[in-house]
Amino acid sequence: MNFRLRLALLFVTTLVAVQAFTALLAYGVARRALIADGERQLAVGATAVARQLDDISARVADNVQVLSLDFALRAAIAQNDQSTVLSALRNHGRRIGAERMLLVGLDGMVRSDTAAPAGETFPFPDLAEAALDHPAAAVVAIGGKAYWMIVVPVYAPKPIALIAAGIPVDDALLAHLQKSSALPNSLELVTLGGDGRWADIARGDNRVEIAPALAGRELPLHPTLMQLDAREYVVLATRLRESERSAPVAAMLGYSLDDALRQYRPVAVAWASLVALGLAIGLAGALLIARGVARPIEKLAAAAHRIGAGDYAPAAASGKRDEVGQLAAALSNMTLAIAEREERIRYQAEHDAVTALPNRHAAEAAIRQALLARPEAGALLMVGLARLPEVIQTMGHTISDRFMHDAGMRLRPFAQRGIVARATDTQFAVWLDGADKAEAIAIAFRILDVLGVPYQEADLSIDTAPAIGIALHPVHGDEAGALLRRAEVALFAALGAEDPVAVYDAGTDPHRPERLTLMSELREALDRNQLRLHYQPKLRLADERIDGAEALLRWQHPLRGAIPPDAFIPLAERTGNIRRVTRWVLASAIAQAHEWAARGHELRIAINLSARDLDDADLPTRVADLLSLHAVAPRTIVLELTESAVMGEPDTAVQVLKRLADLGIDLAIDDFGIGQSSLAYLRRLPVREIKIDRFFTQKLGEDVGDRTLVRSIVELGHRLGYRVTAEGIETRAAFEYLREVGCDHVQGYYIATALEPDALEAMLGRDESAAARGVRA
Structure with missing residues (x-):
């Protein structure tokens, strides 16, 4: 065999080897790039699954908290009314998509269960304990099914029970997550059975079961390449937030490497064509072909390495149409495809799938x-x-x-x-x-x-x-x-x-940071006597003499300065601290009434009550004790309540109000006319006075409609046997009109602002009729 033939054969052999090496290198680098791409997709998918489940948990927790605030439910719990509790749990469970709703006592026993008999121990005590501080949630496995178990406390005002909602994490939910979050096609929830084997309990739109991938492995399972159903997959498994008493539950995601590589099969065909063409050309011009092959191969190898490093910029066109040029084009197309996939993943991470708007x-x-x-x-x-x-x-x-x-x-x-x-x-x-x-x-x-x-x-x-x-x-x-x-x-x-x-x-803003500390500071203010009562005089129109005053709460904070009642009273009502505030106001106002009476000033002191106070069965006893302690006559005290307060819990409120009236205390309806009560209902209450809200009195001097309405309220109140007081009197015209229509008492800036006790006492020391006219002047 002569040298030319040997050289040709050597070159052809070398050419074949180089082409094979190049193809294998490109395949290997591309495969590694796809594996890395799959790992990234799985990591993003795992995060998306956890986030979506957390979003579901937060929404359900908010809804269950709404149920826990329902007074009827709390009353049923307190009265052990199982039928009412079960009805409320079933109705709310249907609204929020819960398959199972439980009422759990503070002793850990299940009092009511929409899916099983009550009386058993709640199987997840760690969730119950955590829920006493804040709503708790975890994935639990019950009877081969997965649930998001959300536990929320019921306050009245202290925790009296827990509500647990079980949201099924099933195939439909996983399929929805896959569609809404562009998750991989293979997604399962698995749990560890009693035999030590992992089994799936929920599958989305899976084409292959990936639970066997966990056999003999520990969680979390980092992205791992393995054979499943004769196909290569990159598999990731991560444990979900679970109860200590539940069997382990994990989310498994699979990325099919075979599917990802299928689009690159034309590259293999092109490689085979390159080999055949290279052999023919090598036999005809070995030296020429040998010299022209090395450089393109080096470029292809460099491009493959860039792909492996994450650089998806397309390689420069070789300008040739031979086998190497085809391979370069195929590699460039593969690079563009990977780059497009990366861009698509990035787009999906930053945009809403439904509206295509940024998220x-x-x-x-x-x-x-x-x-x-x-x-x-x-x-x-x-x-x-x-x-x-x-x-x-x-x-x-x-x-x-x-x-x-x-x-x-x-x-x-x-x-x-x-x-x-x-x-x-x-x-x-x-x-x-x-x-x-x-x-x-x-x-x-x-x-x-x-x-x-x-x-x-x-x-x-x-x-x-x-x-x-x-x-x-x-x-x-x-x-x-x-x-x-x-x-x-x-x-x-x-x-x-x-x-x-x-x-x-x-x-x-209920979410301002300073509001988080306001209630603890209010309790401290009560302990340190930082609260004060000011008194707004009430003028009797018959003789223009001051015969009463309304006690109004003021808070002078050592750091924040004066805090208006609107900033802390509603928050105190929501948190239950209003009862302690009311006790302080009652004690202070009754003590002040005693001091004024000792100095010869007989004033009727009006004190405001909240809706929370009216469901306190001990309130009448507490008021009676204070009156006895300070030797104050019950007729000296007037307790004011709003229409909404007595309408909230009418039966309880009526009983408390009747006991207060039996003590000899006068009751008044504040802000009359702006609530939702009916006159028929008000007639059931032992009320002796109604107060016309400032909404109707501010424009009495100019609004004919308000004048007619106020006249009607005064006449109606008198016919029903009530005293009538008008609030918010700021002008002479309003004052004169109210006297004309026969209103009994007025109060407002035209008479006097809310005064400190010493200032009001000084005002009372003068002739009250002249003092009242002087203030109005």
């Missing part, structure tokens, strides 16, 4: 950049659709997704001013770059007009019921996250108000 995370980042670029002004509008939960419950997620998609399309034109994003399941965020308050409100009403057109679905017309909360930069915050939170607070205010547009008000 909350992306919106927050974009707003942050907008604040850096233009820090002087801006407005964030949080747009909420109040009807969406009802649409979901009535028509399902498919219709609700189309409903939200339509809303997103209507809002897209407003992105010309800044950013439009989907912030939550029911809310959109609209950032207006450079907008001030007036412009933000104007655009908000334009958005209401756009969203106010009902959504059409077949022959149904669905009202969107939009509301908008506004947070302004920099007035309400300099950071994107703070603006989003405060716009949500404003939105919640708008949803509960007549006006569908609300601007953030820090004074009514």
